[in-house]
Structure formats: structure tokens, C-alpha cells
Amino acid sequence: MDIYKKHGIDEKEKKLLLDYMERDPSNTEIGIFSVMWSEHCSYKSSRYWLKNLHTEGKQVIQGPGENAGVIDIGDGQVVVFKMESHNHPSFIEPYQGAATGVGGIMRDIFTMGARPIALLNSIRFGELNHPRTKYLLSGVVAGIGGYGNCVGIPTVSGETGFDSSYNGNNLVNAMCVGVAKSDKIFYSKASGIGNPVVYVGAKTGRDGIHGATMASGEFDEDSEKNRPTVQVGDPYAEKLLLEACLELMQKDAIISIQDMGAAGLTSSSVEMADKGQVGIELHLDEIPIRQKNLSAYEIMLSESQERMLMVLTPEKTEVAKNVFKKWGVDFAIVGKITDTKNIKVIHQGNIEADIPIRYLTDNAPIYERKTIKKSKSVEYRDKIFDADTKEFILKVLNSANICSKKWIWEQYDRTIMANTLNSSGCDAGIVRINDTNKAISMSCDVNPRYCETNAKIGAIQAVAECWRNIISSGAKPLAITNCLNFGNPEKPEIMSDFVDTIKGITEASIVLDYPVVSGNVSLYNETNGSAIKNTPTIGGVGLIENIDFLDDFGDPKIGDEIVLIGKIGEHLACSTLEEVIYGETTGEPPAVNLNLEKNIGKAVLSLIQDNMITDCHDISDGGLIISICEMIMLKSKLGAKISVSNKNIINQLFGEDQSRYVVTVSQNNRYNLFSRLEKLEIENYILGKVTPKELKINNNITISMDELTNAYESLIPSIMCN
């Protein structure tokens, strides 16, 4: 096979490369081009569209383009966060793939000078009864936990989904949130001709060579055999690297710093030099290596984990060396910044590569791929389900996507750092910022069923749901990150959905003032030509300025009134109920009226912060009745008695209309609540009351607590056999 083709460089790209170089490139150079021009590093299919994202706002300090996004939370503090995919590696080796995904995203955060305070994840697998799902689920969950628990960062929220489209490609999207001082943020821009380039962290081995090109190609049945070099994560090494880096960051020694993630030394050195418009020279003989006889090609392309590259001020080099020595972490001066604007690689006396950096970055191929819009929704079945309401409720609670994920999150340390205020799997995770009365609220959301049926509506809905979850926790939504997981972008209908997704995210984030500050794209999630459902995961962050109101929130009391804020449910097309009852959905997903979303969200936030309501939950998958069950019965272990009109009862209970919340209000506050909602002209309906036990609907449907709990909690443990 042609060496270029073997590197995933097609004929057109090969010609471009040869034109640029005006000579035959060395193998190392071809390797460098191949990873820098891979989809994973160059975003060649998506870059053209990503620039349309809404990335600005007065809260934004750093938008996309750095290791992570940075937002202002006042008092000289900032929040640094990002989400990243590790889909392909975790399909091959679920434990290590997921673990290194967590490790990688954590490094993106502390690279910027922030101490990580929380982890989140969004993971998706094939059908629960698919033969590989159990193996992948237990491996991924153990891997996420194994890494985060060991480093000592709480995993506070997440979501897990199951769908046959992930049978051959599971998704692991990991998010990390950190806090830094606003005057101590570190960037990757290199500067200072002659300044030393320093390598710190674990030694380099043959791990994951071509991980970046692997993440940019489709799977076929031979994939498992073809990839002998999966990276192994070492959370212990990460913990030491984290502490050493944060200590050095207090000493004014670092000019720029970049984590070695995908495409390792190559992409980190190229990115640092590119941002600073300088050149970089690397002496590979100085790189700490784990195995003998690594070639220049292997050193440049290795994806060994837990490594960083830094540019230091020369006079502080000794100080830096001592910090890393103290933590037992390797430290080596491996090169210098030059004025050539080239990357020059020297190994055993030979110049192994000398490439103008712009060819690897700005002048890398970029594609405006063909798009063909294809409507995927089939005509709505428009059939009123007249079966047993009770059976429907229990079936939905017992379905893979709705049921309790306790089996999963009990494997994640959620209480370490002693600042986790809510981690019970409801809505968002909330973490207090140490030594303050402030807290950060975080959530990950997407509904692939909606996104696959109508990419734009689905993307808007994902942003809106993520906004709603932050609101429900009592926090003001500030900004989002995303992980855009799609199939093969060379297929025009997938590319069309990708473009619509960007449009949807943009529209929603403009109206909601919820800008995108970081993110990641994962394409080619296909096996044997069959793609995953479009899965643009949104990770949101919000701020609670003073947590005092939380003391009287989240705890509904018997006798409280249950109130629906928003319209009465109608929309059953593309719903969870359809999926659970028929195994497939029909019609279009529910559209979001973004202005209404914003008004209702702001009103609900003020109700929570003014302690006018005792609890709040957004209404999403499964509709009103599932939200009531989750909030009152399954979380608070109380009962509810509600009445709804006898017409279209199924639509009212299971409709997935958007921009809605269910809240509970004490008798003392009910007048204030209704008068405020009236003044704001926000639709609302009294549904019933919180009772000591059991769910009662219209006096003719009764479901006991045991029935509800059993339906909700038994599914995953029964599949996983414990």
C-alpha cells in the first residue's frame, strides 16, 4: 500500500503536501502531516462550520481555541471547562479507553491553571440486551471511576443512554470543570526566541501511535486486530503531574503550556509554536522514553498519557526542575523556541523533520463537504394510546433510557473534596467553591432520538434542556461546551445534519445568552457503514452566587401543592412513550420556542432563589408524569395525588412539549407564587398535592411506592447481575 494512503492521506492531499514541501518528505514528516491533517486534529470537515458558533458574551474570558474555555464568576475567580470524546478507544478497550478519556480532559483543565473540581460524563451504548453492551458498560464505568476516583476529583453528574445505533460504536464524552484565579490563567501561546521547551510527565512509549488517525476513520470488523497500541492510563501519575503543575504555576516560570493529547508531541509543539507565530526545535534524544529503540517517527506520534509540554523563562528552569523532582515526575529540556516558524526535529544527529508550521495548521486542508438534506421523520402515527396508564408509567420507568442509573453513579466518588451539594442523579450536579458561599452547577444533555429525526430542532432542544437543568438546580446558566458525535461526514446527509446542528446550537445559545466556549468533534462513528444517531452532547455550567437558599430547597413537604409551569402536554410524536411502547418513533420532535424558554427559565430561577418553591424539576424525556415520579417519589420518597382532565390523558402525562417545569410550593407561598406567575404572564396549572405515599391520578389510578421503585431501579442491576 502507498505510504500516504496508509497514513490516511488521499491523492489530493498528497499532491498538496508535495507542493508545499517541494521535496520528498521523510517518513517522520509524513507521520506529522498525517496526524496534523487528520480529522481529529485539523477539524477539516467541521472547521468551516464551527466558526459560526456563538462564542461571545460578557461572561466569556476565553472561547474555543485554547485547551478549554474560561468564564468569569466574579471575585477574581474563573471557571475553566471542556468536554471531549473518547469514543473509538473505549470501544476497543473500554476500561482504558474511558480512563484515558477522563485523564485527557482533566489535563486540558489544569493545563490552564485551574484545579479540577468536578467531572461529568455522557455515555451511550447499544441496546441493553446486545451481547457487547454489558462488557462495554461495565468496563467504561469502571474506567471512568478508576481514573477520577484515584486522582480525587468528584464525578457529580452525567447521563447514560442506550440505542441500537450505538451497537457498534459506543460513546464516551467526558467533561471536566475547574476553578482558577482570573490573574493566573495559562495559555498555550509560545514566545521568547531561545526559550527552553520542557517535557514533563510520564515517559514516552509506543502507546496509541496513530490514535488521532484512528479516531478519524470508520470501524470495520478487523478494527480490533489492527490496533495493538491502546494507551493505558496511570491516574497516579496524573495526580502527581497535576500537583506539580499547579505548584509550578505559582512561581511565574511558565510562559506557555500545552497538554500532549491526541497526536502527542507533534500537535502540542505545533500548536504552541503556531499560536505564538514562532518556530520550535525539538531534540528527541532528550525525551524521556520507556522503551529502547524508539524511532523519531514513534516519538513524535506516540500518545503516551500524562505528559505536558511547556515553554519556561530560562532563569526559572532550575526552580521548575526542582518542583518536578519533588513530585517524582520526569522533567527534561527537549528543545527551544526559534524564529524560523518551522518545526524542526533532530534525532541521533539527523534532521528528521523540518516543516513550516503553517502547512500543518492554517494551510491544512479544509473541506466544505457536500450536504443533502434528507427528511428522516415518518408520518406521525397519530394514534391515541388507550391502554392502561399505570402500565405505561411503569414501563417507561423500567425502560433503559429512563430508569435509575444508580448502578453506574455509585461507582463514582461523588463526595471527595467535601463540596458536592447534590449528586443524586437528578438534574445538575452542584459543587461549592472551597472557602466561599458560591457554587457551580453542571449538566450534560442531548436527546439523540430528537437529533436524528430533526437535527436542528434536536440541537436547539439539547441546549435548552441543558439550560433548564441548570435553572432547576437554582443556578444562573453561563456557558456551554459540546461534543459533536456524528457518523461519516463524507456522506452528504450526515454532513447536512451536522450543519443543521451547528445552526441549532447557535440559535439557541444566542437567545439564551449561553455561548459555546469550548468543544470537540468526533466524526466517523460508524461500523460497516452504519452510523450512530446524531449525538451533539451539550455540557453546561451555571453559577449560584450565594448558596444559602439551597437550605430550604430540594425538599418537598407533605401538603405542598404540585404545579406545572408551562403548557399542558400534547406532543407525543418522537417521544419516549412511543419508543418504549412501539420500539420506534414517528413524527417530528417537539420544537422549542426559545424566547418562551428564556422567560420561563428566568421566572423559575427567581422562584427558586427567592425560596418561593420547595422543589423543582425540568420536564423532558418521558413527560410530566415521569418528572413527578422522579422528583417526588423516587428522590424524596413521598407520594403525590394529582388530577388531570380526562381528555387526552396520555398526552398530558407523557407529552414531551418543551420549556416546562414541575415545582412544589408550600401553602404559605402559594398566593405569592401564583401572583408572580400571573404578573409575568407565565402559564401554570395546579396539578395536586404532595402526599405521604403512593401516586394517585384522578382517583382511579394508584401506584404504590414499591411498584414505582422496583420499576425504576431494577433494570440495570438485573442486566448487570448485581
Next chain:
Amino acid sequence: MKALVYVRLKSEVLDPQGQAIESALKNLGQKKISNVRQGKLIEMDINSHNIDEVKKTVDQVTKTLLANTVIEEYSIEIK
């Protein structure tokens, strides 16, 4: 018959456990020890006297379950 299956990480794969053990041994003064690698030993009895059949079965179960051949290699001893 008894089968012993040794599973260890392939030599090119990072072994954090082996590394930590090695550095602890060095701290204990054992400066001459290097290349510490940690693995697993799985023992099983198989109700058969046909050594070829036993070898085949053990190889099969090792490939499908006991070792992840993406990162691990194995050897089998039959007694």
C-alpha cells in the same frame, strides 16, 4: 487436567503497577532489579484427558475472556 494461564500486559504497553512496584523495590535498596511487570495467573481444572482438546479449549477461553489481546499477551501451561 489442570491448566495455568498467565496473562500479562504486552511488553510495549505501559504497566503503571509494575513501575510503582519497581520504584518501591528500589526504595527498599534493591537497586539491581529492573523491568518489573505485573500479571495474572488463572488456574482451572478441566475434565478431560485429551491434551490437545484441553489446549484448544483453554486457548479459546483465554482469547475470548481471560485476556484482552488488544493489550495483553498470554501463555498456557497444562499439567
Next chain:
Amino acid sequence: MDVTIISFPGTNCDVDTANAVSRKLNTIPKIISCKEKEIPKSDLIIIPGGFSYGDYLRSGAIAAREPVMLDLVNKAKNGVYILGICNGFQILTEVNLLPGVLLKNNSLKFISKTIKIKIIRNDTFFTSSFAKNETVSIPVAHHDGNFFIEKKALMEIEDNQQIAMRYVDPINGSLNDIAGLYNQKFNVLGLMPHPERAIDIRTGSDDGIKFFESMLNFANI
């Protein structure tokens, strides 16, 4: 009260523990590295939770061979109070200050949840503020919390009333539901639950405060 916290590479609860000590014991603890040969003069030495040396080989095994351990064992003999939390408990068993061993949880999974613990004795340095047999809620977060000891030794520690606390519901396979254990002189306590994570009702429980109150009361006598 002079408190020292020993930190190992991979320890990750040292800061949480130091925060709890300064907030609830009203003293700023010293955090020292396990590479130190001598522990400063202390009334209480805490070995906090985490994954010392990644918990590679066996949890606590590599940490137990660190230089600081000789002095720790000496100080224990001299009656200094020693508290090992989670990984600290595992280290104390590895260094033989406490009997038994902590195996992998019987589910073979990490367990993170807030659970009910019964405090068996309330007449020690660590527990005097509790009622006898008081049940409290404290978070656990561990992979290796399954206490095991040989039958004869188990009878011995039961006879000596060395059991400090038990899980109200079995969670990890521990023999006799043992969640925490004293040495024979009752100056060394190892426990799997994390009292330092239960000092503020806003984070779910403040039942851990009573451990700190107990120690404070004792110190003031």
C-alpha cells in the same frame, strides 16, 4: 492540640482532612511527606484517604514501607493517637498497627454512597461524643473495604471489643460488618467511612462532626 497529617504520593484526602481539622478541631494541622524520617511532636496523627502509590500491588502496601512508618509505629507504641481513614486504614493494617486486611469489595466495584454506621463504643478518644450504639450517616468511597481476618483473630478482636463501628447494612462483604477497628490499646483507629466529608449538612451529612468533637473534648480534659 498538635495534629499531623501524613501525605503519600497519591493521597487525595489530605486537604479535605486538613480543612475538617482546622474547622472542627480549631487547630491548623501540619501536613508532612511520607519521605520524612521523623513525625513532629503530635497529639494526633492522621493518615488520610486516597490512592497512595496508586494502590498498585495492594492498597496501602507500598505506602507501608515508607521511611516515616518506623516513627509512626514507635509513636503508636508510645500512646500517640493515630487515625487512619480509608486508605489510611488500609495502610495501618499493612504496617500491622491494626489486625486483618481490607480486600476488594465483594461486588468487585468501587462503592460511593452515604451509609448508616453504628458506633459501637463511646468511651474512646475518638468517639466520646456519640451515644453508645448511635447510628450515623457517613459517606464511604472505596474499592477495597472488605475487612477480612482469620477466624481466631476475629474472635479475639470481638472479645477485646476492638470493633469501633459496623455497617448497619452489609455493603462490601466485611466480616461481622466491621467498618472501623481499634488496636488493643485503643489509641489507633482505622475506619473506612470518611468523617471529614460529613462536617456540613449542606453536603449531605454533618454526623462526622462528632468524631472531631470527641477528640476536642478529650484533649480539653
